[in-house]
Amino acid sequence: MARKTAAQVAEDQIKDQAFSELQALIEESEKLLKSSASLVGEEADTLRGQIAQKLQQARDSVTSVRDRTLPAVEA
Template structure:
């Protein structure tokens, strides 16, 4: 269950960032009617920033996916190799969380 929640949070963050990039692109298109050398320079800078942001987003997304998959695989491998230790660890964590919850 936590894996789905973390993945959903990651997807929401990426969607928000992509929305920000697309909104900025729309703003850039809407300001295309502005004239002047400064406006052209500003549009060029915004375009370059958007390209860097898209590249960074793509790289970050790929990196996060790879790291997440590696963590999931390592956890699954450990649980398969050490099932009783995993059960004991889960029971211990559950016990500690129960104690903390009972104190409140």
């Protein structure tokens, strides 16, 4: 099995850090979404809908990247 170069290791670390930060962003956004439940009115509903949509897009992106990179990691 070939060893990773220093550049590949650094790239992997950057990707891992990016995923960790994205996951933290998603979790924090979910908390904000839940805490906004007490807000009322049409603007609050619109805001919650937009937040929920962006969170779903972020989740889908993470899943997509994870699915594409998993075969390379397992190889």
